[in-house]
Amino acid sequence: MIRPTAADSHRFLLTAGETGSLTNSRMEQNDRAFVTKARSGDTDAFRALVERHSRALFRLAFRMTGNAQDAEDVVQDSFLRAYRQLDRFDERASFGTWMYRIAANCSLDLMRVRKRRNQTPVEAEAPNDRAPELPSLAPSPERIALSGEVRERIASAMNELSETERAAFVLRHFEGLRMEEISRVLECEPGAAKHSVFRAVQKLRRALEPIVSPLR
Amino acid sequence: MNHLNEEQLILYYYREESGAPNAAEHLESCEMCRQAYASLERVLDAADGLPVPEPADDFDARIWERIAPRLPVRRAFVAPVWSWAAAAGVLLAALLAGQFYPKPQPVRTVAVADPQAGERLLRMAVGDYLDRSQMVLAEVANANPRQPLDISFEQERAVDLVAESRLYRQTALRTGDAAVAGLLDDLDRVMLEITHSPARLTPAELERLRDRLDSEGILFKIRVLGANVRAEQAAATRASNAARKS
Secondary structure (H helix, E strand, C coil), rough: CCCHHHHHHHHHCCCCHHCHHHHHHHHHHHHHCCCCCCCHHHHHHHHHHHHHHHHHHHHHHHHHHHCHHHHHEEEEEHHHHHHHHHHHCCCCCCHHHHHHHHHHHHHHHHHHHHHHHHHHCCCCCCCCCCCCCCCCCCCCHHHCCCHHHHHHHHHHHCCCCHHHHHHHHHHHCCCCCCCHHHHHHHCCHHHHHHHHHHHHHHHHHHHHHHCCCCCC | CCCCCCCHHHHHCCCCCCCCCCCHHHHHHHHHHHHHHHHHHHHHHHHHCCCCCCCCHHHHHHHHHHHHHHHHCCCCCCCCHHHHHHHHHHHHHHHHHHCCCCCCCCCCCCCHCCCCHHHHHHHHHHHHHHHHHHHHHHHHHHHHCCCEEEHHHHHHHHHHHHHHHHHHHHHHHHHHHHHHHHHHHHHHHHHCCCCCCCEECHHHHHHHHHHHHHHHCCCHHHHHHHHHHHHHHHHHHHHHHHHCCC
């Protein structure tokens, strides 16, 4: 019954250097070589880094922003920022992980701007804030389980999360970051990062549990 | 052992070390917790189904095309940003002078023969200018608010941007592009504030600067106008290509 989670496999992607995988170790060595060249002004080397990492960053940015155009903008901004900060990159670290952190911050920045622009005078976020009630006309679980509506409901439930909850959940669930790592990305205390993940999961449970319960 | 609460179950699902140390053993022996965990597992496993569109085949190339012209110069022998900007400004001024001021003789250059060439050039230059401004402001907006921030690099860029913006603003006013002129005005004030700030901002100073950016929504305005400019450029390029083919 208890089995490895999806997050375990995602974590492999993010911290591949720690796993000792030969392939990923080589990839990181190549990344380091490209970074060294890019630092001295070799834009072809930087282009190689863009080509190696842009798709993974797009997936992260899309999960965080929920919008393909925003995600593309985030990828672009992340690489521009990374290029400017190449001198600050510690070559002992994983370039991929570093880029993830930059992209996560760019996504958060964009989400916060969006929120400010779209803000309506609704309730402030509280520790026990409730997700909106689901519409009562929901399709039956039997029908919904076999359709794309589950996916739509997941996307909709994700959109109900605050930007911090969404960011924390994406980083924990999809990218496999530990709570301490999430707190560093979000620049908050580990306890606050943990509670953001808890709140996100609680909201997702309320929204999704009725449609993912075992079919009777 | 007491039953596992929801938070402990979540930590166990993610195999967090800070979770309950004997969670696995407890789950083996406790039917109630096992059911609660199975329910949580179904929801979180379902969340894996969050749809993510696959980027197009040319995604990497498109990203590179967008960022390559905006990469800051890293070599000393390459002309600094202000010099090519100045050159672009001179070219722009020359074209617009041809467009807006009477000349004793007809202008024969291709660019001026096209009445929209000056405006297109302005848009291109402004698009690039906005991108570079956004990078400066994003550094400030994204900085850790609890730590001092060295903005000496951003100040250098801001000096260049202020020097550049005057020509664009004047041109925008002349062409009646009030939105661009207004945003450039706003940007100028913020860039000047950055150039006049201490090179190392205290958290309080950083907070004030970020409040200023927030209150004016300037990053959002840049993003919106920048997107419009890029869309117009793309449309102009398509129209131009179509005209050439026909």
